[in-house]
Structures are given as structure tokens and as C-alpha cells.
Amino acid sequence: xxxxxxxxxxxxxxxxxxxxxxxxxxxxxxxxxxxxxxxxxxxxxxxxxxxxxxxxxxxxxxxxxxxxxxxxxxxxxxxxxxxxxxxxxxxxxxxxxxxxxxxxxxxxxxxxxxxxxxxxxxxxxxxxxxxxxxxxxxxxxxxxxxxxxxxxxxxxxxxxxxxxxxxxxxxxxxxxxxxxxxxxxxxxxxxxxxxxxxxxxxxxxxxxxxxxxxxxxxxxxxxxxxxxxxxxxxxxxxxxxxxxxxxxxxxxxxxxxxxxxxxxxxxxxxxxxxxxxxx
Amino acid sequence: xxxxxxxxxxxxxxxxxxxxxxxxxxxxxxxxxxxxxxxxxxxxxxxxxxxxxxxxxxxxxxxxxxxxxxxxxxxxxxxxxxxxxxxxxxxxxxxxxxxxxxxxxxxxxxxxxxxxxxxxxxxxxxxxxxxxxxxxxxxxxxxxxxxxxxxxxxxxxxxxxxxxxxxxxxxxxxxxxxxxxxxxxxxxxxxxxxxxxxxxxxxxxxxxxxxxxxxxxxxxxxxxxxxxxxxxxxxxxxxxxxxxxxxxxxxxxxxxxxxxxxxxxxxxxxxxxxxxxxxxxxxxxxxxxxxxxxxxxxxxxxxxxxxxxxxxxxxxxxxxxxxxxxxxxxxxxxxxxxxxxxxxxxxxxxxxxxxxxxxxxxxxxxxxxxxxxxxxxxxxxxxxxxxxxxxxx
Numbered sequence: 001x002x003x004x005x006x007x008x009x010x011x012x013x014x015x016x017x018x019x020x021x022x023x024x025x026x027x028x029x030x031x032x033x034x035x036x037x038x039x040x041x042x043x044x045x046x047x048x049x050x051x052x053x054x055x056x057x058x059x060x061x062x063x064x065x066x067x068x069x070x071x072x073x074x075x076x077x078x079x080x081x082x083x084x085x086x087x088x089x090x091x092x093x094x095x096x097x098x099x100x101x102x103x104x105x106x107x108x109x110x111x112x113x114x115x116x117x118x119x120x121x122x123x124x125x126x127x128x129x130x131x132x133x134x135x136x137x138x139x140x141x142x143x144x145x146x147x148x149x150x151x152x153x154x155x156x157x158x159x160x161x162x163x164x165x166x167x168x169x170x171x172x173x174x175x176x177x178x179x180x181x182x183x184x185x186x187x188x189x190x191x192x193x194x195x196x197x198x199x200x201x202x203x204x205x206x207x208x209x210x211x212x213x214x215x216x217x218x219x220x221x222x223x224x225x226x227x228x229x230x231x232x233x234x235x236x237x238x239x240x241x242x243x244x245x246x247x248x249x250x251x252x253x254x255x256x257x258x259x260x261x262x263x264x265x266x267x268x269x270x271x272x273x274x275x276x277x278x279x
Numbered sequence: 280x281x282x283x284x285x286x287x288x289x290x291x292x293x294x295x296x297x298x299x300x301x302x303x304x305x306x307x308x309x310x311x312x313x314x315x316x317x318x319x320x321x322x323x324x325x326x327x328x329x330x331x332x333x334x335x336x337x338x339x340x341x342x343x344x345x346x347x348x349x350x351x352x353x354x355x356x357x358x359x360x361x362x363x364x365x366x367x368x369x370x371x372x373x374x375x376x377x378x379x380x381x382x383x384x385x386x387x388x389x390x391x392x393x394x395x396x397x398x399x400x401x402x403x404x405x406x407x408x409x410x411x412x413x414x415x416x417x418x419x420x421x422x423x424x425x426x427x428x429x430x431x432x433x434x435x436x437x438x439x440x441x442x443x444x445x446x447x448x449x450x451x452x453x454x455x456x457x458x459x460x461x462x463x464x465x466x467x468x469x470x471x472x473x474x475x476x477x478x479x480x481x482x483x484x485x486x487x488x489x490x491x492x493x494x495x496x497x498x499x500x501x502x503x504x505x506x507x508x509x510x511x512x513x514x515x516x517x518x519x520x521x522x523x524x525x526x527x528x529x530x531x532x533x534x535x536x537x538x539x540x541x542x543x544x545x546x547x548x549x550x551x552x553x554x555x556x557x558x559x560x561x562x563x564x565x566x567x568x569x570x571x572x573x574x575x576x577x578x579x580x581x582x583x584x585x586x587x588x589x590x591x592x593x594x595x596x597x598x599x600x601x602x603x604x605x606x607x608x609x610x611x612x613x614x615x616x617x618x619x620x621x622x623x624x625x626x627x628x629x630x631x632x633x634x635x636x637x638x639x640x641x642x643x644x645x646x647x648x649x650x651x652x653x654x655x656x657x658x659x660x661x662x663x664x665x666x667x668x669x670x671x672x
């Protein structure tokens with residue numbers, strides 16, 4: 001292998017009680033790729049995202065980011081008896097990280113149902129994301145001893161808003177933005193944390209075809225500007241087939257197919273998963 | 280541009296208001312014997328303003344529903360009281376069980392400080408110890424959310440009250456007898472009755488405003504708006520909630536210390552849950568997430584409760600006829616009704632989460648004019664098609 005992959009999931013299983021939401025998922029994302037994760041409703045896509053970002057802890061398996069172990073776990077305690085995932089790989093270490101740590105390491109995300117800081121302005125929304133890398137202590141920040149850092153944060157936020165085309169709405173309340181702009185703002189906010197890997201959870205949900213086209217261009221632009229690797233969950237097949245280099249398909253938590261868009265389109269297992277036909 | 284003009288004008292107006300306030304305070308201070316009620320209300324208002332802003336920091340800005348204010352206030356009040364009661368009369372305060380040796384030693388050591396400095400040091404020590412307590416209980420408690428957190432902090436505040444009144448601490452806190460002989464705000468010459476509490480309150484509130492407007496303050500607001508998103512944006516929830524909680528407790532304890540100096544005598548019953556509710560009331564009426572709202576409502580509510588509604592408590596005769604309902608306690612009925620009316624008309628408190636600004640006030644006439652014009656235009660538009668229809672026919 002020439003490069004270490006940006007993200008690597010090995011036998012990642014997430015089990016809630018008796019429900020196996022993600023079952024022994026393996027996937028690899030190389031630097032600079034746009035990879036899509038698709039699957040029918042309830043297939044465990046968002047759960048996989050939540051495991052990567054540290055919201056849920058994997059029950060078993062290992063997640064690596066740029067070659068370093070991000071999270072690792074094995075079934076223990078009561079889960080040892082309850083565990084129903086395919087047991088692959090033997091993990092004996094346990095490493096957990098909180099979502100904020102993972103964000104600071106360079107994985108940013110957006111949410112399926114937009115989660116902006118609604119009562120704050122567009123500018124503040126982006127500015128808050130810069131706080132993740134703040135150097136000053138609360139004391140220095142309170143008495144403005146870090147005015148250089150503060151100015152850098154403000155300038156950076158304004159430049160970013162300029163770049164995503166929201167500069168003229170900077171003082172508007174986030175809640176008052178039209179739906180499409182809110183999606184853009186959420187991506188801008190994620191970009192402000194200076195990520196290498198951007199996870200987009202259904203970025204085009206609820207968008208009309210024209211807005212979807214705009215979003216496609218926007219994602220391409222941002223990927224080039226920020227040298228991003230993008231991993232996205234999406235239901236709009238046009239967007240997925242258009243934009244992604246590779247696609248992973250999951251159903252009932254298991255990976256059922258992966259490959260280039262044209263391979264996926266003709267894959268019988270995928271068609272049966274979506275249409276319910278006996279393969 | 281009128282708005283621009285207002286922006287330039289607002290620092291001038293603020294300065295003018297500040298000087299006016301200062302002059303007013305000095306005049307009041309010189310005529311304090313004839314304005315006892317006004318002086319007392321202003322003192323208490325300033326103290327409660329600090330407590331309200333401090334409570335607003337976790338509750339209104341960080342979204343932590345904390346009800347431990349009374350506990351932190353009593354920590355600050357007791358420490359301030361113990362450290363500032365004159366060493367030569369302290370034996371008479373602890374006449375039942377005597378003073379603990381280490382307290383006496385500490386007091387003797389601190390006696391080298393001049394009186395005003397001693398008060399400041401006492402307030403600071405009270406604040407720091409309350410902050411330490413907040414830090415320690417925050418570690419387990421701040422993992423809870425909303426109501427559960429409220430119950431946990433409420434429990435903490437009751438524990439502190441029980442501890443303070445416990446016989447084991449008789450030689451430190453004087454148990455259930457309480458502390459008296461606490462020196463007030465006035466200096467030896469009798470001045471400073473108003474200026475000292477206002478100065479301390481101003482410094483405290485100013486620092487809290489700086490915190491709120493700093494990068495950390497923005498992170499607090501992010502947690503209030505959406506903690507899941509805030510965490511995904513790299514904000515360490517526990518750390519920032521701890522920070523907000525500890526800072527709030529520090530200033531709450533300082534306001535508690537000031538309350539002890541205002542009341543001159545305290546006991547554990549001073550710091551019951553009712554005190555927390557009083558401050559919560561001020562915060563809610565002023566507006567969760569508005570510093571100026573908290574300050575304004577601290578003074579308004581104190582004045583209404585203690586002063587303006589007093590005449591409801593006095594029986595009144597008009598000729599031979601006694602006006603019904605006016606008797607001791609009726610004041611609180613009227614006060615409660617007033618509160619309900621305020622909450623009905625200002626759902627989100629007097630200020631909501633906005634801050635007071637001169638631009639808003641000065642822009643009012645212009646906005647009214649705009650609205651009148653808009654309403655007139657809407658009416659004309661509604662009337663126009665009717666005419667058009669008639670003409671066509």
C-alpha cells in the first residue's frame with residue numbers, strides 16, 4: 001500500500017442490547033477520495049458515523065485515523081455473553097475518545113437533521129468552531145490577552161463565510177436562513193474546525209434538484225480548497241453516482257457491496273436490498 | 280444615517296448615565312438618614328444583581344439548570360462574616376461554645392490588613408472556596424442534564440445549609456445561633472454605604488460580561504443552543520460546563536458575602552432554597568441570557584417587593600371606612616399577581632436574550648414611524664382592489 005488510508009474501519013460492530021446496528025463493518029478510505037455510504041433505512045449508516053465520531057462506542061473492532069488507532073474495543077462484561085456480531089479479529093485493548101477530541105484530531109461532521117446554533121448569528125456559528133483549537137486559557141481570553149488569536153479567529157471566520165458565499169448573511173440569525181443555506185452553513189462550520197476528513201450525513205436531504213446541483217458543486221469546491229477527504233451518507237442516487245469515487249452499501253448493519261458507482265448500479269445484491277427482490 | 284448617529288451617540292450616553300448614577304449615589308449617601316428605604320433597596324439590588332448575573336451564566340448562557348445558588352452564597356457569606364467580625368468582639372458572638380483555635384489564629388493573622396482590604400480578601404477567599412466546592416461537585420453532577428442537574432445542585436445547597444447548622448461545626452459557624460456583629464459597608468466616617476457595594480458589584484458584573492463575550496463565552500452559548508453539535512465542533516462539554524459553573528459559583532459566593540455585610544447578621548436559615556428561588560425569579564423576569572435584563576430586574580423586583588408595594592401592608596382608613604384587603608402580607612399577593620402579569624406579557628422575560636442598547640431605545644421612534652407607514656400601506660393596498668373592481672364594472 002502506497003499511502004496509509006485516512007480512515008479504516010476493522011470489524012466495527014455496534015450493538016445496543018440485543019440489536020446489532022452495525023455488524024463487523026470493514027471499510028477503507030484513501031486520502032482525497034469521496035466515498036459514499038448508502039443503504040436502506042435503518043441499515044446502520046448513521047450509527048456507523050456516530051461510532052466514527054465517538055458518539056457511540058464500538059462494541060467490537062477498531063477504527064483507525066491516518067494509521068493511528070482512534071477507537072478500539074472488544075465485548076466485555078455483560079456484552080461478552082450478549083454479543084451477537086460476527087466475531088472477527090481479536091481485540092484486547094480498549095481505547096475511547098470523546099467526540100470533541102475526535103473533532104480536534106481532524107474529523108468534522110454535519111448532521112442528518114440540521115444542528116446549527118439557531119439563536120446565534122451565522123458569523124458566531126462559524127466562529128465557535130474556531131474555538132476548538134484555541135490556545136488561550138479562559139483567564140487570558142476573558143481579559144483579552146489573546147487579542148491576536150481572537151482577531152485571527154474572527155478574520156478566519158469571515159474569510160470562510162466569504163468563501164462559502166454567506167458573508168452578506170453573517171449577522172443574520174442562523175435560524176432565519178433558508179433551508180439550503182443552513183446546510184451550507186453547517187458544512188462551513190464543520191470546515192472551520194480544520195478537518196482532514198469530513199463526514200456528511202445526508203447533506204442533500206430535503207433539497208430540490210436545483211439545490212442538490214448547487215450542493216454537488218459546493219462539495220467539489222470545498223474538497224479542492226481544503227484538500228479534504230469526504231465520507232458521506234446520501235439517499236439522492238443522482239448525487240451519489242455523480243460525486244463519489246467509491247460506494248459502500250450496507251444493509252442490516254452488514255456490508256453487502258462496495259465498488260465504483262457503475263459497479264454498484266448493476267450489483268444484484270444491492271438491487272435486492274433496495275427493492276426486496278430475492279437474489 | 281440615523282442608526283449610525285445613534286451608534287456614535289451611545290458611548291456618550293452611557294458615560295452620561297454612569298456619571299448621573301454616580302452623582303445620584305453620592306447625593307443619596309449624604310442624605311442616607313432621610314432615605315433609608317432607598318439606600319437599603321439599592322444596596323440589596325446591587326447584591327442581587329451580582330447573584331442574578333452569576334446565576335444567568337450557567338442557566339441562561341450555558342444551559343445548565345443549576346439551583347445551588349443558596350449553598351454557594353452561604354459559603355461566601357459565612358467565610359466573609361467569620362473573617363470580618365472584629366476579633367475583639369468575636370468571643371461575644373460565639374458566647375455559647377467559643378471560637379475554634381485555628382479560626383482565631385487565622386483572624387489574628389489577617390488582622391494586619393487594613394479594614395477595606397480585609398473585606399476584599401474575605402470576599403475573595405469566600406469566592407475561591409465556593410469555586411473549589413463547585414469544581415468538586417461539578418465533576419459528578421455536571422454529567423446530568425436539565426432537571427436531574429437541578430435536583431442534584433438543590434441537594435448540594437441543602438447539604439451546605441445542614442452542615443453550617445450542624446453542632447459539629449459550632450465552634451466555626453456558631454451552629455444554629457448564626458453570626459452577628461458583621462461590619463457593614465460603611466467606612467468609619469459613614470460614607471461608602473452605596474458606593475462600596477456598587478463598586479464591587481460593577482467589577483463582578485464587568486468581569487462576567489467579559490467572560491460571556493470571550494471565545495469561551497461563545498462556546499458556553501453553543502452548548503446552550505445544541506450540546507451535541509457543540510461537542511461535534513470540538514468543544515469539551517464537561518470542561519466548559521465546569522468553567523461556567525465554577526465562575527458562577529465564585530461570583531455567587533461574593534454576592535453572598537456582600538449579603539452578609541448588608542444584613543449584618545446571618546444564620547443558616549438565611550440561605551434556604553427560597554433564596555435560590557428569589558434569584559431565579561429575578562433571572563427569569565429579566566430574561567434568561569441577558570445580563571442587562573438580570574441587572575434591571577434585580578433592582579425592579581427588590582424595589583417592588585420591599586418598597587413600592589409597602590402601602591398594601593398598611594391598614595388604610597378613608598374617613599371612617601377601612602379599605603378592605605389592605606393588611607400585613609397583602610403586599611406579597613399583589614407582588615405575585617404583578618409577576619404573573621409580567622410573565623404573561625413578556626414570555627421570555629423583560630429583555631429576552633437581548634441586551635440593553637441605546638441604539639434600540641433611540642431607534643424606537645423611527646421604527647414606530649416605519650411600522651405606521653407599513654400599516655398604512657397595507658391598508659391602502661387592501662382597499663385598492665375594491666376600487667379597481669368597481670371602476671371596471
